[in-house]
Amino acid sequence: xxxxxxxxxxxxxxxxxxxxxxxxxxDQTIHGKKLVYLDNAATSQKPRxxxxxxxxxxxxxxxxxxxxxxxxxxxATEAHDEAxxxxxxxxxAADASEIVFVRGATEAVNLVAETxxxxxxxxxxxxxxxxxxxHSNIVPWQILCQEKRAHLRVxxxxxxxxxxxxxxEKLLSARTRIVAVAHVSNxxxxxxxxRQIIHLAHAHDVPVLVDGAQAVPHLPxxxxxxxxxxxxxxxxxxxxxxxxxxxxGKEEVLAEMPPYQGGGDMISSVTFEKTTYNVVPYKFEAxxxxxxxxxxxxxxxxxxxxxxxxxxxxxxxELLAYATEKVGAIGGxxxxxxxxxxxxxxxxxxxxxxxHDLGTILDRDGIAIRTGHHCAQPVMDRFxxxxxxxxxxxxxxxxxxxxxxxxxxHKAREVFA
Amino acid sequence: MTSQHNVDLGxxxxxxxxxxxxxxxxxxxxxxxxxxxxxxxxLCGDRCTVYLDVxxxxxxxxxxxxxxxxxxxxxxxxxxxxVKGKSKAEAAKIFDQFHRLVTGDKEAVANAxxxxxxxxxxxxxxxxxxxxxxxxxWHTLQSALExxxxxxxxx
Numbered sequence: 001x002x003x004x005x006x007x008x009x010x011x012x013x014x015x016x017x018x019x020x021x022x023x024x025x026x027d028q029t030i031h032g033k034k035l036v037y038l039d040n041a042a043t044s045q046k047p048r049x050x051x052x053x054x055x056x057x058x059x060x061x062x063x064x065x066x067x068x069x070x071x072x073x074x075x076a077t078e079a080h081d082e083a084x085x086x087x088x089x090x091x092x093a094a095d096a097s098e099i100v101f102v103r104g105a106t107e108a109v110n111l112v113a114e115t116x117x118x119x120x121x122x123x124x125x126x127x128x129x130x131x132x133x134x135h136s137n138i139v140p141w142q143i144l145c146q147e148k149r150a151h152l153r154v155x156x157x158x159x160x161x162x163x164x165x166x167x168x169e170k171l172l173s174a175r176t177r178i179v180a181v182a183h184v185s186n187x188x189x190x191x192x193x194x195r196q197i198i199h200l201a202h203a204h205d206v207p208v209l210v211d212g213a214q215a216v217p218h219l220p221x222x223x224x225x226x227x228x229x230x231x232x233x234x235x236x237x238x239x240x241x242x243x244x245x246x247x248x249g250k251e252e253v254l255a256e257m258p259p260y261q262g263g264g265d266m267i268s269s270v271t272f273e274k275t276t277y278n279v280v281p282y283k284f285e286a287x288x289x290x291x292x293x294x295x296x297x298x299x300x301x302x303x304x305x306x307x308x309x310x311x312x313x314x315x316x317x318e319l320l321a322y323a324t325e326k327v328g329a330i331g332g333x334x335x336x337x338x339x340x341x342x343x344x345x346x347x348x349x350x351x352x353x354x355x356h357d358l359g360t361i362l363d364r365d366g367i368a369i370r371t372g373h374h375c376a377q378p379v380m381d382r383f384x385x386x387x388x389x390x391x392x393x394x395x396x397x398x399x400x401x402x403x404x405x406x407x408x409x410h411k412a413r414e415v416f417a
Numbered sequence: 418m419t420s421q422h423n424v425d426l427g428x429x430x431x432x433x434x435x436x437x438x439x440x441x442x443x444x445x446x447x448x449x450x451x452x453x454x455x456x457x458x459x460l461c462g463d464r465c466t467v468y469l470d471v472x473x474x475x476x477x478x479x480x481x482x483x484x485x486x487x488x489x490x491x492x493x494x495x496x497x498x499x500v501k502g503k504s505k506a507e508a509a510k511i512f513d514q515f516h517r518l519v520t521g522d523k524e525a526v527a528n529a530x531x532x533x534x535x536x537x538x539x540x541x542x543x544x545x546x547x548x549x550x551x552x553x554x555w556h557t558l559q560s561a562l563e564x565x566x567x568x569x570x571x572x
Contacts, residue, residue, distance in 0.1 A: 006497070031424070071541060180461070269483065352439075353487075354485065354486035354487060355486075356461055356463075356485075356486035356488070356547070356550060357430075357486050357487045357488070360426075360429065360544060360546070361426060364424075364426050372460065372461045372462060373461070373462040377462070380462060384465065386461075386462040386463065386484045387461060387463075389461045415430055415435070416435065416438075416439075416487070
C-alpha cells in the first residue's frame with residue numbers, strides 16, 4: 001500500500017492537524033463516530049476566528065454604518081470598509097469600490113441579470129452559458145430572457161465534463177450580450193479554461209460573468225489577470241458566514257449599470273421628484289447590510305490567505321488525487337466528471353447502490369457527503385443519471401477522511417450485496 | 418441525540434425492503450392502465466410514475482416505473498402489492514396508516530404489525546431525511562387516484 005507515502009506527502013502543503021484545531025465543529029461525534037465532513041461544496045465549516053469576530057462585533061462594535069457621527073458607528077463603518085478591502089485583496093481587484101456585498105453568489109448573478117441584463121439585453125439577443133452551470137447561473141438568465149424575448153444559449157460539455165470550447169466559440173454571435181460561466185463546476189469539479197473563454201468572448205465584445213462560488217475555496221483568484229467583467233462568490237463556502245457574498249464588477253461596468261434595489265445607502269439625495277444614486281459600490285447596496293457577515297467574511301479570507309492560497313490549492317489537489325484513485329478503484333463505482341483540470345469535488349455513482357442510500361449509510365459512520373442533483377439538473381440529464389454522491393474537500397480534510405469514505409462505500413456495497 | 422446512537426442501519430434497511438428494492442414487483446406499465454400520475458421529488462431527483470387500472474372504484478391493476486433509492490423503490494413495490502384489489506377508500510386508508518407509521522406516530526408504530534409487510538417501514542421514522550423517499554410513490558398513487566378520477570370516472 002502506498003498510503004504511508006501519501007500521508008507524509010499531505011503534510012507538505014498544510015499543517016492539517018493544527019488547522020483542524022481552528023474549527024470547533026470538527027471536535028464532535030455523529031452517531032457515536034468522529035465527524036468526517038466531506039460536504040464542503042455545500043457549505044464549509046467556520047474557523048474560531050470567524051465565529052469570534054462575529055461575537056466580538058455584536059459585543060463591542062454593533063452600530064449602523066455610514067450613518068452616525070458617534071464612535072461605534074465610525075468603528076463599525078471602518079470594520080466594514082476593512083472587510084471590503086480584504087475581499088479586494090483576496091481576488092486582486094483594482095479598487096475596493098469594485099466589491100459589492102450581496103447575500104451570496106446567487107444574489108450576485110441575479111443582480112447582474114436584473115441590472116446589466118435588463119439594460120443591455122433586448123428581444124432577439126442571446127445570453128450564453130454552459131451545460132455545467134448551477135441552477136443559480138441558469139434561472140436568473142432564463143427569467144431575463146423570458147422577459148426580454150431573448151434566447152438562452154448553452155455551450156455543451158463532453159463526456160469528461162469539460163467545456164467544448166469550439167462549440168462555445170461558435171455560439172458567440174453578434175447577438176450575444178453576456179457570457180455567464182462557472183469557474184469550477186459544483187457537480188463535476190471541472191475547472192473551466194477561463195482565460196480562453198474570456199479571450200473569446202471579449203474578441204466578440206461580450207462581457208463575462210464568472211460564478212466563482214466553487215473556485216474561491218480552492219484556487220487563487222486574480223480578477224485582473226483573468227480580465228472577467230464580473231466575478232461572483234459566496235462567503236459561506238470559503239469559511240465565512242452564510243448570508244454574505246460578493247459581486248466583483250469592473251468599475252467602469254458597474255458605474256454604467258442601473259441600480260438593483262432602492263432604499264437607504266444606495267442614494268446620495270432623494271426628493272419626491274428625483275433621486276440621485278450613490279456611487280459604486282453603494283449604488284447596489286440598498287438597506288442596512290449584513291455588517292457582521294461582511295466582517296466575518298473578511299476574517300475568513302484573512303484566514304485562508306494566512307494559510308497561503310497556493311498551499312490551500314496544493315492540499316486540495318492532493319486530497320482530490322488520492323480520493324480519485326481510491327474511490328475510482330472500487331468495483332462498480334463510476335466517477336462523474338473526469339476533466340483533466342478539476343478542483344474540490346469528487347462526484348460518483350455506484351452500481352446497485354443509489355446515492356441516497358449511500359448517503360444514509362455513510363452518515364451512520366459520521367461521514368457527511370451530499371447526494372442528489374446538486375442544483376445542477378441539466379448536468380444530471382447530460383450524464384443520464386438522476387443523482388450522484390459528492391464528496392467535497394476543505395483545508396481541514398485528511399487522507400484518513402478519504403479512507404473513511406472508502407470504507408463507508410465498501411460497507412454500503414455489503415448492505416446491498 | 419443519545420437515542421440516535423441506538424438507531425441501527427438495519428432498522429431502515431430491513432431484509433424485505435432490500436429484497437423489494439433489488440427486485441421490485443409490478444415494475445411496469447399495465448396494458449390496461451387507465452389512470453396515471455407522475456411523482457417527483459425535486460430535492461433528490463427521484464421520479465415515480467404510478468399506473469392504475471381502476472374499475473368500479475377499485476384498483477384492479479397497478480404498476481409503477483421510475484428511478485429512485487432503495488427505500489423509494491421498495492416502498493413503491495410493496496405499495497402496489499398492498500393496494501391491488503382494494504377500493505380507493507381502502508387504499509387511502511392504508512396510505513394514511515403508512516404515512517403515520519413512517520413519520521413516527523406513536524399509535525401507528527405501536528400497531529405496526531396490523532399493517533403486514535408494510536410494518537417493515539417503521540424504521541424510516543428514525544431517519545427523517547428519508548421519509549420523503551418512503552412516501553413518494555404513495556403521494557403519486559394518491560394523485561393518480563384523485564387527478565384522473567374526474568376525467569375518466571366510470572362511476
